[in-house]
Amino acid sequence: MAAFLAGALAATPLRAEAQDDAGLPAGKGREEVELYCSACHSLKLVTQQGLTREAWDELLVWMVEEQGMAEISSDDRKIVLDYLARELSIERVREMRSQR
Numbered sequence: 001m002a003a004f005l006a007g008a009l010a011a012t013p014l015r016a017e018a019q020d021d022a023g024l025p026a027g028k029g030r031e032e033v034e035l036y037c038s039a040c041h042s043l044k045l046v047t048q049q050g051l052t053r054e055a056w057d058e059l060l061v062w063m064v065e066e067q068g069m070a071e072i073s074s075d076d077r078k079i080v081l082d083y084l085a086r087e088l089s090i091e092r093v094r095e096m097r098s099q100r
């Protein structure tokens with residue numbers, strides 16, 4: 001039983017973050033953001049930020065250079081950045097806040 005549970009947990013490494021991703025809007029790139037951005041901190045830290053594309057871009061650089069995030073391959077980085085710029089723009093986050 002314990003072995004079965006351990007296996008099930010290992011197969012779903014994102015399970016622990018599942019409740020935490022509630023604030024992440026649906027859309028292409030959501031899974032990637034969940035994958036790359038939940039390793040060190042809550043995704044709430046991500047969803048509470050509404051930034052311009054340029055600012056998200058700089059934040060990704062900062063995450064790598066100062067916070068120890070592993071460099072994301074350029075394909076995935078584009079997917080992540082597109083998602084952040086689209087779904088977590090200043091306007092979108094303001095909208096989400098007013099709906100809470």
Ligand code: HEC
Pocket residue numbers: 033036037038039040041045046049059060063067068069070080
């Ligand atoms: C290797 C660990 C690590 C990973 C992976 C990581 N972060 Fe972070 N992030 C940090 C740390 C540490 C801080 C807190 C820095 C501080 O406040 O001094 C932080 C803070 C933040 C903040 C808050 C910035 C602020 O102004 O307070 C945002 C937004 C953020 N991260 C977004 C992301 C996104 C988006 C990703 C995925 C692309 C990501 N992080 C992946 C380590 C990480």
